[in-house]
């Protein structure tokens with residue numbers, strides 16, 4: 001396993017489970033009614049969405065694929081009605097054609113989307129569906145400050161080798177990439193205004209996802225200072241309101257296509 005070594009922490013990721021679930025449900029709602037036999041959840045994490053896929057299509061074989069042993073352990077225990085497989089999606093390929101490929105908040109971790117997306121489409125049976133949701137937050141303080149800190153003199157010596165989460169393409173670029181390869185193609189962006197509670201809520205949010213590779217790469221004694229500096233920057237960028245809520249505007253890109 002390469003860039004996706006196991007820095008995932010199932011418990012920390014699910015800390016904001018409701019906020020993370022909403023876009024997954026919105027994505028699923030846009031996959032048209034049908035009776036698929038083979039459904040795959042790419043980057044299934046803790047399996048909570050694989051369970052929803054199975055609930056929607058009880059007759060289907062639902063397979064969750066993920067590179068994280070930690071996430072898959074949680075998934076296998078919680079969702080025995082689905083199958084789970086450990087693999088790096090950069091190289092994974094299914095045995096036989098699929099009816100639905102679903103992927104929530106995962107493909108942004110993989111590089112080279114101009115190669116990846118056509119490859120995923122090639123796994124689909126004619127008439128079947130690809131449904132993808134990815135955060136589009138690269139210009140937001142949440143992500144920019146991680147990069148800035150990682151390049152600062154205090155942390156750069158430890159973080160040079162950390163794979164940066166590759167930028168996703170623009171909505172228009174995905175249209176150009178996919179329109180000639182698909183039948184129906186629906187691409188849209190939504191900004192969710194997450195209302196987070198608790199101290200340093202945005203830093204806590206990031207600690208479950210985009211901050212993980214940095215924390216994982218730092219030596220033990222540098223992790224707390226990195227997290228403190230990040231939390232401080234997040235308090236300035238996303239101030240907590242008097243009612244205790246911190247607003248986090250979070251933009252996500254959705255793609256639903258059939259072949």
Ligand SMILES: C[S@@+](CC[C@H](N)C(=O)[O-])C[C@H]1O[C@@H](n2cnc3c(N)ncnc32)[C@H](O)[C@@H]1O
Pocket residue numbers: 004008020024042043044045046049065066067068071087088089090103104105106109110209
């Ligand atoms: C943000 S979580 C999303 C989990 C789930 N889809 C959800 O919406 O709750 C991203 C997941 O992608 C997985 N992942 C990231 N890169 C991967 C890769 N190259 N191959 C397989 N899984 C990967 C991680 O292990 C993690 O479980």
